[in-house]
Amino acid sequence: MDRQLKFSEAILEATDQAMGRDPSVYIVGLGVPDPKGIFGTTLGLMKKYGAARVQDMPLSENAMTGVALGSALVGMRPIITHQRVDFALVAMEQMVNQAAKWHYMFGGKAKVPMVVRMIIGRGWGQGPQHSQSLQAWFAHVPGLKVVMPTTAHDAKGLLAAAIEDNNPVIFIEHRWLHNISDTVPEEYYTVPLGKARTMCEGSDVTIVGTSYMALESLRAAKLLGEAGISAEVIDLRTIRPWDVETVLTSVRKTGRLVVADTAGVAFGVSAEIVATVLEHEFASVKAAPIRIGLPDHPCPTSPALANSYYPRAGRIVLEVRRMMGKEPITDALPLTSDQKLDIPDASFTGPF
Amino acid sequence: MDRQLKFSEAILEATDQAMGRDPSVYIVGLGVPDPKGIFGTTLGLMKKYGAARVQDMPLSENAMTGVALGSALVGMRPIITHQRVDFALVAMEQMVNQAAKWHYMFGGKAKVPMVVRMIIGRGWGQGPQHSQSLQAWFAHVPGLKVVMPTTAHDAKGLLAAAIEDNNPVIFIEHRWLHNISDTVPEEYYTVPLGKARTMCEGSDVTIVGTSYMALESLRAAKLLGEAGISAEVIDLRTIRPWDVETVLTSVRKTGRLVVADTAGVAFGVSAEIVATVLEHEFASVKAAPIRIGLPDHPCPTSPALANSYYPRAGRIVLEVRRMMGKEPITDALPLTSDQKLDIPDASFTGPF
Amino acid sequence: MSQPSDNRLRFKLYKEMLRIRIVEETIAGYYGEQEMRCPVHLSIGQEAAEAGACAALEQRDYVLSGHRSHGHYLAKGGNLKAMMAEIYGKATGCAGGKGGSMHLVDLDAGFLGAAPIVGSTIPIAAGVAFAAQMRNEDRVVMVFLGDGATETGVFFESINFASLKNLPIVFLVENNFYSVYSPMNVRQKGDHRIVDIARAHGMEAHQADGNDLECVHQLCTQAVTKARGGGGPSLLELITYRWREHCGPGYDNDIGYRTEAEFLSWKERDPVAAYERKLIANGVGTQPEIDRIAKDLKLEVEEAVSFAKQSPWPDLDTLSTQVYAN
């Protein structure tokens, strides 16, 4: 009942079970069968399913996305993985002009069931070209679905659902979630795309978080609770289509909205959520909405700079208190002297 | 004083004058020196400035963007043109990972003065792969500037400013503006990036429009005026950095915000404007904001479908009336029987 | 022709080629009415390459193409009426009006799709071949592309992958010397570059006269047979010429990117007329027989145009459907 699995193991289990159930599922990506196995998420698959269904590939992300698409057209269910979102920028054309549109533009005659797994790098000097978080781009494109799981449980169920889906699904994993464990049932299950999850209930403010920022939001909610502020935290889970109803229902109750996203604030996912809520629930909203995310510049490499680049729970606490008209507390989350902000946990000793 | 020039001629004149003033300016793109000259915007340049500074290129948009970048690093000022935004999707990596970041990631040591001109297709069955409007993507990327001129006057001045700028500037032209004339001074001038322009003043509602939708907004304002509603129309002109202050000042006065963008509403530019205004001017806003743009699916090819895809002035009128609590009028803009919605004007007889 | 005695095949090939010519001429004729409201890229002048290549395939085999795809669609057996209706933007179109001329599809005929972003269907075709190989299916894929497309990075990535995996695919390059109005010399260097790229990857490649119907057919048959037998991919570069403007129905030799003389020299090498002469000279067919074929085809095409014109517009409900598959 209380089987603990890491997020990375949950991804592996979902892939394994999907491949076991359906011979048309295959996985391809740079390093998929290598000894590191995409941060552990593909380990052992080659041995179990053979080299035809578990493939490495040339350093040709654009063509290989087209290859995945083509195979999907005739009934395969490819999963293509990229170790950083940044690397997949060379493959935008295939994802956006092609995969997203073949069903619509051929009047429903083509189907493109494929999953594109991409990882958001962070920490240990990933720097400007290994740390981008581009979910807003994909979410802007009709025809794509965009998923960002937060927990290991959801990682497994959402990946299974993404593989079952008959459309191109962009599946974005945050590197800092890979090592976090959660209760994960052993049997195959899916978590439906498009449904958010309320992580904790509250009445004063709604905090919508994506991916790793949902965890920071939850931490913030605990701290806020200690100070008598009741925050409801919603893990968005799917960015496109996103669960408008769950968010609106919550804001109708709380009257206040904070969105915490892993990406840049400007023209990001948080803008869409704020705009949609204000369009629909203008009368319910009691205070100016707040967006929390990355500042409007690239990510620097030096830890001395990068540590200040990423907002954390303390920042959310600060903003919510300001929103509620409470005294600001600046020392919300004091750091221990040996705490490092550029690694997911103390067991990590460099490089990713 | 009242010299009329088409938008396309204004683009040509700005390019011509910039090349005349600065020998480091050059222009490259598929078809730049060909007899059609990028919808007339590059005609005659090859003859005047020679084949070295006015170049055609291989069908290699990604590498050629890198080539432009490389030449900019050592002091050239390239303009690279793409006849559709959609074609430039193969070049996202160079624009976003590279051009946008070289200045920051090398600690200010690199400079990338380059202009990427891209055209938004529309009409005459451009269809799903020739009509996308992706300004929100570029605007999401720190390090890029994003310009969308509406008038011929601004097209000239903004292009000149973009060429003078020491950063990568994404310059997006709407195909339906190319034939529209405006007063354009003959001498060289620049229009500053980052400044919006108030097209008409009003007190009841602020309508922020981008590119072609600024014109539709102006049309709507006229119709609204006839019905006693006073609309202020702001032509945004630059999407990144956008003129927050001008928009906030207007909304402080009107208390109502409508944004009309050429792109998809979902996760688009209009979301950022709405979210920013609500964050800053929550107390001033009297009604739920409204976003007008493309619906959440690709553009179909058949005119019977595409005609309903694009919102026009009538739609803006309708939404503003609804916002003001006025009777909806559905016949806002009756069509004449021979009016065609898929061409910019009657002189156009197909294909682009 | 492997069997020079196979006159039935010769007629079939000729008819296929002539049919493409007549369809394209008919589109050019009607385009001025402004009822086909989408870009069209006609392949008049290139019909031998298209008919000869597709005739080497079985129905179960797959074809993908780019912006200039009418000929490939027809030669692979695509439904003519559905294509005309698609160009007219009608509900009965092969893509329900959503695609237009640049997005033809006919799954029954094995024409999996065409898309006009240059180069983009090349890896997609490789993916189709990859699937056929993974499932051990007896299918060959042929993807059509132009000389311009051989400058895209994705072309090269696809050649590398197809060669690496020994995929059952034929890359069919119609080299018509132009990418829109840009001649070869502003885009690539050398007369054998395209085949040499394939050969650099260990892929068999041949350059040939794309206006010679029998030669095309023979080369393609060899390449398809090889692919079918597990011998892997080939690239064939067929030299040919587009007669009309890049996009649209007219002629544009006057605007200055190429000379009238160049055009006329290629017009003399008209693949349709040349093969017609050959058929008659070799006693395979007579002028009256050929005239009858042409007449029948014209009737068929006019019927398709009428069908398209009379078909209803797509229902407005379909505007926002088919965004996602169930």
Add this chain to the structure above:
Amino acid sequence: MSQPSDNRLRFKLYKEMLRIRIVEETIAGYYGEQEMRCPVHLSIGQEAAEAGACAALEQRDYVLSGHRSHGHYLAKGGNLKAMMAEIYGKATGCAGGKGGSMHLVDLDAGFLGAAPIVGSTIPIAAGVAFAAQMRNEDRVVMVFLGDGATETGVFFESINFASLKNLPIVFLVENNFYSVYSPMNVRQKGDHRIVDIARAHGMEAHQADGNDLECVHQLCTQAVTKARGGGGPSLLELITYRWREHCGPGYDNDIGYRTEAEFLSWKERDPVAAYERKLIANGVGTQPEIDRIAKDLKLEVEEAVSFAKQSPWPDLDTLSTQVYAN
């Protein structure tokens, strides 16, 4: 070596190569302290290619590189202290701490920049050469890339463009048989593919032993001289081997993607030791001389490390500056 008598040059080349080795070993030694908090891609084993190639360039010439760029930066004359400080994320780093190991730059030395998206600096380098050509400057560009990078579409597009324009550029491919942990046979086919791609574009190309310092230097000198004289681009494929893990300081022959035996066979072909033996055998240098050089270099590198460690962190104000150039 064109002038076998030029012992000064031999020593200079050797010293350059040895210096890279010592810098990289030093980084590997300190990395475990967890004070260099960024990915590092060491080039130990590949130093002959790097030193030999850059020595063919003048200071005014330009170099660009990818993720594995320390050796290229140093060989082109990049400031060692600024590089160490950059890896340590300090204000005194060559990119002010914003770039780290994967984004080295030294404009004075003509090292225009390195970036780790594989393939991406190749067209940028072509653009630099394009500018040099447009302005008729006497500059040659050299861009370093790996075997993996030759699978990217943008590599091919760049080769096509450089050949078309006859650009003054040398594409220097260090083929170390691996892209991360992926061997050649899951990525490309054939032993001459890389040079053949260049040749398909009419570009001169050679494959050579990248561990043979003099051979590398001679080939590169020829290619650079040719480019400088207006003779156009070349591609050189240098066969070599990376000793340590793809990213990070350790050895990883135990994890299973390659054998210890393979590694050892390459270790026997250590370019540094081989050239040292040669220098001594030919009487160009003595063991004590060489030991002194090594000692001096170690001192220099330790000093650079101290400099980096003692340097201040970048000011927090710089976090949000330098986003746009004035």
